[in-house]
Amino acid sequence: MSIKLGVPSKGRLMEKTFEWFAGRGITLGRSGSEREYAGFVEGVENVELVLLSAGEIPRELAAGRIQLGVTGTDLIREKLGQWESHVSELAELGFGHADLVLAVPSAWVDVSTLDDLDAAAAAFRAQHGFRLRIATKYHRLTREFLRGAGVADYQLVDSQGATEGTVKNETAEAIADITSTGDTLRANHLKILEDGLMLRSQATLFRARGAELTEADRKTLAELSARLG
Amino acid sequence: MPDRAAILAEAARLRGQFEAAGALPVETAVLQPAGTLLDLYGEDIRARAYITSDALRGEQMLRPDFTVPVVQMHMAHGAEPARYTYAGEVFRRQEDDADRANEYIQVGFEIFARDDAARSDAEVFSTFHALLAPLGLQPATGDIGILMAAVDGLETSERRKAALRRHIWRPRRFRALIERFSGRAPVPASRAELLAAKDPMAAAGPMIGLRGPEEVAARIAALREDAAMPPLSENDVALIEALLAVRGASEDALEQLRDIAVDLPAIAPAVTRFAARLEAIGAQGIDAAALPFEASYGRTQMEYYDGFVFGFTAPGRPDLPPVATGGRYDALTRQLGAGREIPAVGGVIRPGLTLELGAAT
Numbered sequence: 001m002s003i004k005l006g007v008p009s010k011g012r013l014m015e016k017t018f019e020w021f022a023g024r025g026i027t028l029g030r031s032g033s034e035r036e037y038a039g040f041v042e043g044v045e046n047v048e049l050v051l052l053s054a055g056e057i058p059r060e061l062a063a064g065r066i067q068l069g070v071t072g073t074d075l076i077r078e079k080l081g082q083w084e085s086h087v088s089e090l091a092e093l094g095f096g097h098a099d100l101v102l103a104v105p106s107a108w109v110d111v112s113t114l115d116d117l118d119a120a121a122a123a124f125r126a127q128h129g130f131r132l133r134i135a136t137k138y139h140r141l142t143r144e145f146l147r148g149a150g151v152a153d154y155q156l157v158d159s160q161g162a163t164e165g166t167v168k169n170e171t172a173e174a175i176a177d178i179t180s181t182g183d184t185l186r187a188n189h190l191k192i193l194e195d196g197l198m199l200r201s202q203a204t205l206f207r208a209r210g211a212e213l214t215e216a217d218r219k220t221l222a223e224l225s226a227r228l229g
Numbered sequence: 230m231p232d233r234a235a236i237l238a239e240a241a242r243l244r245g246q247f248e249a250a251g252a253l254p255v256e257t258a259v260l261q262p263a264g265t266l267l268d269l270y271g272e273d274i275r276a277r278a279y280i281t282s283d284a285l286r287g288e289q290m291l292r293p294d295f296t297v298p299v300v301q302m303h304m305a306h307g308a309e310p311a312r313y314t315y316a317g318e319v320f321r322r323q324e325d326d327a328d329r330a331n332e333y334i335q336v337g338f339e340i341f342a343r344d345d346a347a348r349s350d351a352e353v354f355s356t357f358h359a360l361l362a363p364l365g366l367q368p369a370t371g372d373i374g375i376l377m378a379a380v381d382g383l384e385t386s387e388r389r390k391a392a393l394r395r396h397i398w399r400p401r402r403f404r405a406l407i408e409r410f411s412g413r414a415p416v417p418a419s420r421a422e423l424l425a426a427k428d429p430m431a432a433a434g435p436m437i438g439l440r441g442p443e444e445v446a447a448r449i450a451a452l453r454e455d456a457a458m459p460p461l462s463e464n465d466v467a468l469i470e471a472l473l474a475v476r477g478a479s480e481d482a483l484e485q486l487r488d489i490a491v492d493l494p495a496i497a498p499a500v501t502r503f504a505a506r507l508e509a510i511g512a513q514g515i516d517a518a519a520l521p522f523e524a525s526y527g528r529t530q531m532e533y534y535d536g537f538v539f540g541f542t543a544p545g546r547p548d549l550p551p552v553a554t555g556g557r558y559d560a561l562t563r564q565l566g567a568g569r570e571i572p573a574v575g576g577v578i579r580p581g582l583t584l585e586l587g588a589a590t
Contacts, residue, residue, distance in 0.1 A: 081324040107433040108440065110448040112419035115405070122395060123448060124440055131271070132440075140324065143276055150402025152395065155272050167438040189437050194419060 002046045003220045006060055006069035009037055009051035013203060016095045017070045024227055044227075046220040055079070057206075062086040064211040067221065074100050074178060074201035078138050087206040090229050096203030098178040100138060102145070102196035105167055105174075106189050113194050114149045117174070121153040124173065135159035135172035138198075142176040145198045164188040231584040236334050239580035240316040243336040243360065247314035250356050252338055255313045257298035263288035266297060269564065270532065279320050279331075291320035295337050296533070296558065297565065300573065303341050304566045310342035316580075329550075330581070339575030341562075346572055347502060350537045350557060351509035353574050357541065357553050358515055360578070364586050366541040366552055370479070371526025373397065374536040374557070375486065375499040379472050382495020383465050385410065386458055388451060398532040400525070407469065412460035423449065424456050468493045473525045479507050480518035506537060533561040537574065543586055552586065553578040 007017050007028065018028045027042040028049055039049030050066055057071040058079040070093065080086050104111050111120050121132040132154045136142050139156050146154065157172050164184050166172040178201065179185055185192065205228060213221065231239075248254060264287075266274055278293040292298065295315050303311060316336040323331045338356060340349045358368065380393045389410050396402040408414035423429050429449055436442050468489060475485045483504055490497045511517035527538035536557030543549050555576020563570035 082326070105437050105440070107430075107436045107442075108445055109423060109429045109433050110445050110452065112423075113417055115409075115417075116420075118402070119392070120440070120444075120448060122392075123444065127444060128439065131267075140276070143272055147273055147276075150396060150399040150405070152271050152399070155267065156275070170439050173438050173440050189435050194417070 001214050001217055002048045003068060003217050003224070004048050004050050004066040005041070006050045006052045006057045006066040006071075007039070008054040008057070008070060010053075013054060013070075013096055014051070017093065017203065020093050020095075021228075026227070044220070044224065046216055047224070058083075058087075061206055061208040062210070064208050067208050067211045067213070067217070068224070069206050069208070070203055071206065072096055072098065072201045073204050074098065074138065074141070074199055076204075076206060077199065078141050081140075086210065087208055090205045090207050090225060093203040093205060096201075098180050098201045099197055100141060100176065100178050100199040100201060101185075101192045102134075102142070102176050102198060103164075103174065103179075103185050103190040103192050106186075106191040108191075111193070114146075114151055114196065117193060118149075118151040118153070121151065125153045131155040132174065133157045133172040134174045134176055135163050135166040136176035137163070138176055138178075141198055145176075149195075164190060231581060235584055236581045239584045240334045240336050243578055243580055243583070244314050244316040246360055247312075247336070247338040247356070250312070250338070252312040252314035255299060255302065255315050256317070257292065257295060257302065257315065259292050259318070260289040261292050261298055262286070263290045265301075265565070266290050266293065269297065269561070276324060277321055279322050292318070293321060294319055295335060295577070296339070296561070296575070299337070299339055299575075300558075300562055300565050303571070303573075304562065304569060307341060309571065310340070310344070313337075313339045313341075313575075334580050335577045336580055337575060337577040339573060341571050341573045343572060345509075346536070346557070346574070347505035347509040349572070349574050350506045351513055353555060353576055354510055354537075354539055355513035355515055357539070357555065357576055357578065358513075361541050361553060361583070364541075364543070364552070364583060366586075367521075367544045369521055369523065369526055369540045369542065371523050371528075371538045372499065372503055372536060373527060373534050373538060375496055375503065375524060376472065376528075377535060378496045378499040379469055379493055382493055383461065383469075385461050385465070386455065388455065389458070389461070398528055400528050407461065407466060410461040411463070411466045413466075416456075420452070424453060464492070472496070475524040476522065478518060479520040479522045482522035482524070483507065486524075502536075527556060533558045535560045539576065543582070546586075549582060549585075550579070552582045 008014050021028050025043050029040050031038045031040050037051040039051055041047045041049050054071045055075055057069040058076045060066045061069045062080050076083050111117055124132040134154050135157050137160050142156060159166055163175050163177040165188060166175060244254060263280055279291040280288055282288045299313055318332055319335050320332050323329045340353055342349050376397060380390055383390060393406055396406060472489055475482050486500045490500050507517040527534055534556035538556035540551040541553040542551045553576055557574040559572045562573050
C-alpha cells in the first residue's frame with residue numbers, strides 16, 4: 001500500500017497543482033505520453049499520483065480510495081453530504097479562486113437582493129404558471145442556500161456548461177454558477193445579487209478521514225502534512 | 230431497531246385498529262408523479278425525496294408521504310364522508326444525517342368530512358391518543374389557522390398579507406417580512422435608489438429572458454405603492470408576537486388567545502373553533518384543558534397543515550423523531566382538487582418507533 005494523491009487530470013488546475021507541490025520539494029509529473037493518465041512522484045517516498053477528473057475527487061476521497069486529493073471547495077461541498085465528516089482541509093493552494101454566486105438579468109432593476117428574488121419568483125409563477133427557473137450544476141448548494149434564505153417558488157434546472165447563456169436562451173430566468181472575475185456574467189447581461197454570494201472556493205488539498213492506513217502510510221501522511229500544511 | 234417483519238406486523242395491527250375505528254383500508258402507488266409534489270412543496274422536496282425517471286412518464290418520486298395520493302384518490306372517486314387507513318413504506322432522502330432512516334413504514338388515518346370540523350379533529354386526535362396511550366408519550370398541539378386568521382386581520386395591504394401568508398411555514402422569512410413591513414428593518418440602499426429613480430429602466434441594458442419589461446414595471450409599481458403605505462403598526466406587530474408566544478396548557482392558552490382576540494377580532498372565529506375542538510376532545514374522555522398547546526407548533530415541518538396540528542413524542546428520547554404527527558389540511562384538498570375541496574384531517578404513526586418504545590397495546 002502507498003498513499004494515493006488525487007490530482008485533477010487536465011489543464012491549468014493540474015499544472016498549478018504540480019507547481020505548488022514543486023515549491024515544497026515534491027515533483028509530480030505525468031509519465032508517458034500526454035494522453036496517458038499515469039503519473040510519478042519524486043521527493044517523497046511511498047506516495048502514488050492518481051490523475052482524475054476534479055469532479056470525481058470528492059467521491060474518491062469519501063470512499064477512501066485516495067487518501068489525499070486536490071479539488072475545489074465548491075465540488076467537495078456540492079458532492080459530499082456532511083463533508084466535514086468525510087474530509088479535512090490540509091492546505092488552501094491559493095489558486096483556482098472562484099465564487100459561487102446567484103445572478104439575474106441586469107435588466108431586472110427591481111431585483112437586487114434575495115428578498116426581491118423571492119417576491120419576483122412569486123409573481124413570475126402567478127404570471128407564467130410555472131416556477132422561476134434557476135440554471136445550475138450546483139444543485140445541493142443552491143437549494144440549501146435558498147432554503148436558508150427562505151426563497152420559494154423557484155425550480156432548479158440542470159446546466160452542466162455555458163450556464164450564463166441559459167437566460168438569453170430562455171431555458172432559465174436566473175443562474176447559480178461559479179465566477180472568478182464576473183466578466184462572463186457581465187458579457188451575458190447578468191448581475192450578482194447583493195447577498196447572492198453562496199460560497200468562496202479555491203483549489204484545496206483535502207485529506208480523507210475514513211481511509212484505512214498502514215503504519216507506513218501513517219508515517220508518510222504525517223511527514224506530508226508537516227511539509228505541506 | 231426492530232426487524233422488518235415485526236414492524237410490518239405492528240403496522241398491520243395499527244391499521245386493524247383504525248379499521249375498527251371505521252376506516253376503509255386503501256393502497257397507493259409507490260411511484261408518484263413528481264410534478265404534483267414539486268408544485269406543492271417546491272424545490273425543497275428534491276432534498277427530501279428520491280426522484281427517478283423514465284422516458285415515458287418523466288420524473289417520478291418514491292412516495293415521500295401518503296397524504297397527497299390519498300387526497301387525490303378521494304377527490305377522484307371517494308364517497309363522503311370518508312375515513313381511510315393505510316400502511317406502507319415512505320422514502321426520505323437523507324443527505325446530511327446517515328443515522329436517519331431513508332425508508333420506513335407509516336400507518337395513517339384520514340377523515341374527509343364536511344360537517345363539524347371540531348368533531349373530526351377530536352376523533353382523529355383521540356384515536357391516536359388511545360392507540361399510543363400505553364407508550365406514555367408527550368402530546369403537543371397547535372393551530373396554524375389562528376396565525377393565518379391573524380395575518381388576514383392585519384390592517385395593511387392585501388399584497389403584504391399575501392406575502393405573509395405565503396411564508397407562514399418559513400418562520401425566518403415571515404419574521405423578516407414583519408420587520409420590513411413595520412419599518413423596523415432599514416430599506417436597502419438599492420431599493421431606496423430604485424424608488425427614487427425617475428426612470429428606473431434607464432440604465433437597465435438589454436432585456437433578456439422570459440421575465441419581460443412589463444413584469445419588472447409591475448413590480449416597481451407594487452414597490453412604490455408599498456413604500457407609500459403606512460408601516461404595520463407597533464400594535465399589530467405586538468399582537469402577532471404575543472400570538473406566536475402563546476404556549477401552555479390548552480385551558481390557559483385559550484384564555485391568552487381570547488385576550489389577544491379583543492384587540493385582534495379577526496382571530497375570534499378561529500379561537501372559537503379552538504374552544505369547540507377542546508370541548509370535542511374533552512367529550513372523548515381526554516383531559517383537554519391540560520393538553521399542551523403552542524401557537525407556533527408545526528410551522529417548520531408541516532407545511533400543508535392549515536388548522537389543528539398535533540404530534541406525539543417520546544419523553545427523554547430527543548434522538549427519536551415524533552412517533553406520530555397529524556393535522557388538518559383543507560387547503561391541500563383545494564390545491565389538488567382542481568376547483569373542488571373537502572375539509573380533511575388525519576395523521577400518521579411510525580410502527581417502527583412504537584415497537585422500539587415497547588408497544589403492544
